[in-house]
Amino acid sequence: MKPVLTNSRAVSAGPALARPAKVLLLVNSLNALGNTLSNIFINVYWYKLTNDMSQTLLFNLASYMVWLPSFILAGWLSKRVDRTKPLWIGSVVQMLFYVAVLLLGSESPQFLLPLGLMYGIGQGFYWMSMNVLSIDVTEAGNRNWFNGINGAAGALTGMAGPLIAGALVESLPALAGYATVFLASLLCFALSLGAALLLPKQAAAGVFEWRSLLGVLRHREWRYLSCAFVGVAFRDGVLAIAIWLWVFLATGSENATGRFAFATTLLSVASFYLIGRFGRDRYRWRYLVLGALLMGVSLLGITLHLAAWTLVLYGVISSVARPFFDTPFNTLTFNAVNRWDQGGRLRIELMVWREAALSVGRITGVALLYGIYRWGADGLEASLSLFLVAVIAIGLLPLLFIQRAMEVQEDEES
Numbered sequence: 001m002k003p004v005l006t007n008s009r010a011v012s013a014g015p016a017l018a019r020p021a022k023v024l025l026l027v028n029s030l031n032a033l034g035n036t037l038s039n040i041f042i043n044v045y046w047y048k049l050t051n052d053m054s055q056t057l058l059f060n061l062a063s064y065m066v067w068l069p070s071f072i073l074a075g076w077l078s079k080r081v082d083r084t085k086p087l088w089i090g091s092v093v094q095m096l097f098y099v100a101v102l103l104l105g106s107e108s109p110q111f112l113l114p115l116g117l118m119y120g121i122g123q124g125f126y127w128m129s130m131n132v133l134s135i136d137v138t139e140a141g142n143r144n145w146f147n148g149i150n151g152a153a154g155a156l157t158g159m160a161g162p163l164i165a166g167a168l169v170e171s172l173p174a175l176a177g178y179a180t181v182f183l184a185s186l187l188c189f190a191l192s193l194g195a196a197l198l199l200p201k202q203a204a205a206g207v208f209e210w211r212s213l214l215g216v217l218r219h220r221e222w223r224y225l226s227c228a229f230v231g232v233a234f235r236d237g238v239l240a241i242a243i244w245l246w247v248f249l250a251t252g253s254e255n256a257t258g259r260f261a262f263a264t265t266l267l268s269v270a271s272f273y274l275i276g277r278f279g280r281d282r283y284r285w286r287y288l289v290l291g292a293l294l295m296g297v298s299l300l301g302i303t304l305h306l307a308a309w310t311l312v313l314y315g316v317i318s319s320v321a322r323p324f325f326d327t328p329f330n331t332l333t334f335n336a337v338n339r340w341d342q343g344g345r346l347r348i349e350l351m352v353w354r355e356a357a358l359s360v361g362r363i364t365g366v367a368l369l370y371g372i373y374r375w376g377a378d379g380l381e382a383s384l385s386l387f388l389v390a391v392i393a394i395g396l397l398p399l400l401f402i403q404r405a406m407e408v409q410e411d412e413e414s
Contacts, residue, residue: 016142017137017138017142017145017146017149018137020136020137020199020200021137021138021142021146023195023198023199024130024133024134024137024199025146025149025150025153026195027087027130027192027195027196027199028130028150028153028154028192029153029154029156029157030188030189030191030192030195031091031094031126031188031189031192032153032154032157032158032161033157033160033161033188034094034184034185034186034187034188034189034192035157035161035185036157036158036160036161036162037161037162037164037165037181037184037185037188038098038161038165038181038182038185039161039240040162040165040244040257040258040261041162041165041166041169041178041181041254041257042101042182043056043059043060043241043244043245044244044245044248044254044257045175045178046059046108046109046112047245047248049106049108049109050109053245053373054370054373054374055109055112056241056245057241057366057369057370057373057374058112058113058116058370059112059113059115059116059119060116060241060366061116061363061366061367061370062112062113062116062117062120063116063117063119063120063123064120064237064359064362064363064366065120065363066116066117066120066121066124067120067121067123067124067355067359067362068124068355068356068359069124070120070121070122070123070124070125070128071124071125071127071128071352071355071356071359072352072355072356073124073125074086074089074090074124074125074128074129075128075132075208075348075349075351075352076208077089078128078129078132078348079207079208079348080207080208082201083129083132083133083136083348084129084133084196084199084201085129086125086126086128086129087125087126087129087130087133087196087199088193088196088197089125090122090123090124090125090126090127090128090129091122091126091189091192091193091196092122092193093118093121093122093125094119094122094123094126094189095186095189095190095193096118096122097115097118097119097122098182098183098185098186098189099186100115100118101115101182102179102182102183102186105175105179106175124355127355128348128351128352128355131351131354131355132347132348132351133199134146134147134150134334135334135337135338135347136347138334140335140338143331143334143335144276144279144281144327144328144331145276145277147276147327147330147331147334148272148273148275148276148277148279148327149273149276151268151272151275151276151323151326151327152269152272152273152276154272155265155266155268155269155271155272155323156265156269158261158265158268159261159262159265159266159268159269160262161261162257162258162260162261162262162265163258163259163261163262164181164184164258165181165184165254165258166253166254166255166256166257166258166259166261167255167258168180168181169181169254169255169258170253170254170255177254208348208349209345209346209349212346212349213349213352213353216349216350216353219340220404220405220408221336221340221405221408221409222336222340222350222353224401224402224404224405224408225333225336225354225357225401225402225405226353226354226357227357227397227398227401228329228397228398228401228402228405229354229357229358229361229398230357230358230360230361230364231361231394231395231396231397231398231401232329232358232361232395232398233357233358233359233360233361233362233365234361234362234364234365234391234394234395235295235361235365235391235394235395236362237361237362237363237365237366238365238366238369238391239391241366241369242369243311243314243315244257244261246302246306246311247260247308247311250306250307250308250311251308260311260312260315263315264315264316264318264319265319266319267316267319267320268319268320268322268323271319271320271321271322271323271324272323272327274323275287275323275324275327275328276323276327279327279328284328284331284332284406285403285406287324287325287327287328288324288325288328288329288399288402289399290321290324290325291321291322291323291324291325291326292321292325292395292396292398292399293321293396294317294318294320294321294324295317295318295321295322295325295395296392296395296396297317298313298314298315298316298317298318298321299314299318299388299391299392299395300392301313301314302314302388303385303388303389303392304385306381306384329398329402332402332405332406333354336350336405336409337350337351337354339409365391368387369387372384372387
């Protein structure tokens with residue numbers, strides 16, 4: 001497998017997006033709103049019903065473990081039928097998940113494993129298609145702009161969703177607020193599915209090439225990127241779950257948790273927009289270093305002492321820093337896929353490989369945190385501190401691998 005180098009002169013230098021790219025942004029924004037309304041509070045909901053952090057982590061661990069097989073199946077389906085079909089399937093399964101949660105009500109903690117599996121299947125199908133289509137509907141000249149808008153939309157929904165959900169949960173009696181929030185998420189996924197039906201058909205790409213998938217590690221650039229994916233997912237997989245539960249435990253209030261999400265995510269809106277709109281490729285490495293270092297710094301406070309003020313410190317610093325890392329890293333990844341996918345023939349296989357590496361990181365990180373809460377109650381504070389030190393260190397390692405991947409890319413293009 002050899003890289004296919006794109007002629008930079010043939011690529012539009014402007015940020016203009018075609019209609020399919022705009023529709024895809026709408027699909028993902030609606031999906032993101034559905035997720036952000038409930039992602040934080042579905043975990044809080046189950047913690048309140050069980051008073052056991054490990055049970056909530058078990059749900060997330062189950063979803064991560066089935067995510068990869070679902071992603072692979074979606075990739076196979078995309079090559080045999082149509083690249084938009086997994087997007088539809090993922091949206092439908094996400095809707096069914098919230099239907100199940102609403103029907104089960106307060107009995108839902110008894111079904112955390114099957115619910116986790118259902119959630120992971122929906123996410124796996126949805127994100128395989130979204131990642132592939134994000135490359136299909138963009139090009140090198142506008143991919144930074146697309147990722148910047150997508151990041152800003154994600155930040156906006158991440159700001160509005162928890163704020164609305166937290167207010168609803170506390171203003172309505174008993175668990176009625178949670179049911180209302182889950183119903184709103186269900187509506188968002190339905191609208192996202194409706195928008196997805198407007199996407200033009202993306203022709204199937206033939207047979208899923210398992211040999212090419214397994215041969216990815218023969219190439220230095222992808223070996224380095226794979227290691228970077230593992231480190232990034234180890235850090236982000238843990239923080240995406242634990243931070244919000246810790247905020248709720250520190251404040252004891254869903255409304256306060258929602259306001260915290262609103263305040264911190266507000267900072268990300270401007271950061272994502274600026275890096276997407278005005279970021280320059282020649283400064284990509286500087287953005288990556290700045291973002292990774294600041295995210296590590298943001299965790300120092302809660303590593304030493306887990307309290308409301310250290311969580312606020314984390315939220316402020318990380319919300320500004322994350323776009324500086326995520327936007328150039330996503331662009332670097334998508335460009336690497338574009339260079340090695342043999343004109344689109346191996347695009348899905350490369351995205352599946354990326355997801356495999358990400359899944360290794362997520363599963364490892366959440367499994368370790370689950371073990372700490374499940375069996376380490378006696379020395380919980382010390383164990384969490386040591387674990388967060390590991391999160392900081394592993395979160396910085398991707399810089400080393402990204403730098404080497406960029407050097408390989410420069411050598412091949414020279």
